[in-house]
Amino acid sequence: MKNFNILLSTAVVLALSSCGMNNNGAQNSTDAANSSATEVVDSTAEKGLFAKISMKDTVKLGELVELKFTVYNNADTAQHFCKWHTPFEPFISKYLDVKSESGEEVNYKGAMAKRVMPPPASSYMAVNSKDSVSTTVDLLKGYDLTKPAKYTITYVGQNMSGLIVKDSISFVYAK
Template identity: 55%
Template sequence: MKNFKMIIPAALVILSACSQSTTGSKNASNSTDSTATENPAAAQGLVATMQVADTIRVGSALQMKFAVHNYADTATSFCKWHTPFERWMSKYLDIKDENGVEANYKGAMAKRVMPPPADSYIKLNAKDSVSVTVDLLEGYDISKPGKYTVRYQGGDISGLVVKDSLSFVYIK
């Protein structure tokens, strides 16, 4: 019984990591936009996007731009864990070829203290954005030519959602 008294609070702390509390007015209308209602960052006006060239030659850098935009009228923040803003400290992308074979992640896997400390958050002023460019070849084993699809999977920790996946063709 004593173990449950320790496990339950610890589980609650872990599950609340990187959560952002939001408040709304009583007169606000209900939205059917799933990103706004399911994701605290999106509800605060944060939108994340990814960009990569359509075609990349084998041997060239595979540069992906990851941007976060704050469309809200107030400053807000998001957790940089599980985003390109901390480079390759966790597997936050799902990269698959046209046959559904997943590219192996070759970066670090960091163990984390929960809840995240204050320096784990990036603050964005109203109507501002921040971006970073990373080479996907530094974090993933992509060597075979073909068509690849990239999906962002780090939203559970960072609080960010990238609505659309992106694809590129890796050619000889």
Template identity: 55%
Template structure:
């Protein structure tokens, strides 16, 4: 029994270490959500959600740029963990990219091992009603060079706490 309690405490700390933190501010008015997309109730309850945007078509060899935007739909400052998002240099696999036949594109980037809990510098603040965007070239970490149709989904929500409802589709042309 004595060995089980420290293990449970360590597991709880690891799972909760990158959760969202909230700071109340004097801002009360929330700007309208500038994104034209449906968001799950779960995402709205958390106050932070992200979207993926990508061009429909790219030529072989051309950079495959993804725009990742995080929105704060609340009346308070929110934070999310940058780990497993494009807001940090490529350090882990946080996207799932599949070809039309269901085969997953290989991840070719680094895989960082980190100490828990994340330091304060690993969190990004977003003001009430505001958003932050970043572009990332998928070719820097994923094998998506051959022509075809690809579906991209965000899988880093367990670490970052961000919810992304929809996947996006793009084509690599010969």
């Protein structure tokens, strides 16, 4: 029993110490490619990376429901962000909350990938100084949008990508 208590205590200490990994946010862009997702959030906020989402105000049933995702870099040097949980990769994670005006959440129907942590260097994208990169995604490929209604979209992938989108957007899905 004594050995079990020692083993249990050691496991708890190891688990807690791994949660306290270096998170100082003062990494350079080379180090960012090798950092954990939590560290990326802190470092990108300091470096001037942020994102915006946009789309048409009204989309008719049968049309593509295209969301534009743009990442901006206000820093004086090129910066990197993790493309996981963003539209820069196919729908393999739920990084958007899509809700109707009544508050009903639209079901995510895309894949849910397991990830190797920390993200490998190939999972990062560069944005040049004072520049931006954009991509467009059809929400019908990842979300079960079938009913005409007004919807609000909120980006929730910031814990993985490190990108902050301050504002939600709304659109009407009409007949």
